[in-house]
Amino acid sequence: MPTPTPAHQAAQDGAPAAAAAGPSLGLSWSLVALLREWSTRVDAATEELPQGMRGYQVLRVVVHDSPPTQAALAARLGIDRTVMTYLIDSYVECGLVERQQDPADRRARRIVATAHGRKVLAGVDVRVAAAEEDLLSGLPPEDRVLFRELLERAARGVTQDDDPCGVVARATTPPDGR
Amino acid sequence: MPTPTPAHQAAQDGAPAAAAAGPSLGLSWSLVALLREWSTRVDAATEELPQGMRGYQVLRVVVHDSPPTQAALAARLGIDRTVMTYLIDSYVECGLVERQQDPADRRARRIVATAHGRKVLAGVDVRVAAAEEDLLSGLPPEDRVLFRELLERAARGVTQDDDPCGVVARATTPPDGR
């Protein structure tokens, strides 16, 4: 419905500078705005889960990838280990996942989803998908698919995908201090 | 960066992408991952500014749009008013912006960038642009442009497009349930 025209129009009182600079609002603003909206919608869709979208991501990874350790799980999502501890605590409390002793390494706890956890995840997945589709309502359907693919590939490019250490390194590297 | 895979054609019929490379990362993961990377890179590019990317966004809006009040500025970026106060404090302290009494409404402070502020912003803009381009290095150049456009249009769609009041309304509206 919105016109496919290059979306930047001068604001109210004489601000053509933005248009002159090229992209009207910039990648920064778009990313932030979109993520903010996404956050509120997904939070609403996952309100039955602890920790909102954060926990949703964790549960999702646990079910689909089941990393061997909590640390690996945390690194996968760019979360601190200590955070992962109480994040999983709340999930155990709700009976969505379990901590199992890894017989091969008794230091490690293997995080596995319960049947209930998987069932809940399936339900939330549906609602999240709906929320995401709603989020992209500004785009025509075929552009949504395209956008998803581009986004995923861009994300894959920066996380180096097959090198999990890359994620860890970048996540734990201090911002060069000053 | 390896192969600039075809984006436009693959997307058009169905969604084979998910099956192709690791399933279910989904829009959620992509968005989060991309934003995390973006955040670290932009933070690095804006380390000379207070408040990191947050302040960068503010300075940017101040220079280009110069909203009449702090509240309007805050609403524009989805930031709380009280946060905006000390955020601007730090910018005033660095001599990047000034608070000027609005003669028409003496309650309001008009936030204007100093010459120094504009100069610094210009420098940072260049570095941020480079960081953003680097962020999209996983996409072939023509797809980057496309991605930017789609992203911006999607973001515009959720922010009520040309109705700035919509942003305010949504920002202050409670999650409205479900």
Next chain:
DNA sequence: TGATATCGTCTGTAGCACAGATGATTTCGT
């Protein structure tokens, strides 16, 4: 066996957002 590294947890600290109250000023109603 002892030294060192890893895993998960716990503790303390710092930063940040948000609600509410406050003082200053404008606008509206009568």
Next chain:
DNA sequence: ACGAAATCATCTGTGCTACAGACGATATCA
């Protein structure tokens, strides 16, 4: 013109969250 209500920016206090560091438990290596 006068007072009530709204608005702007600020300040204060509270709660949540992340992160650094220390700690036991276990594994690995010399």
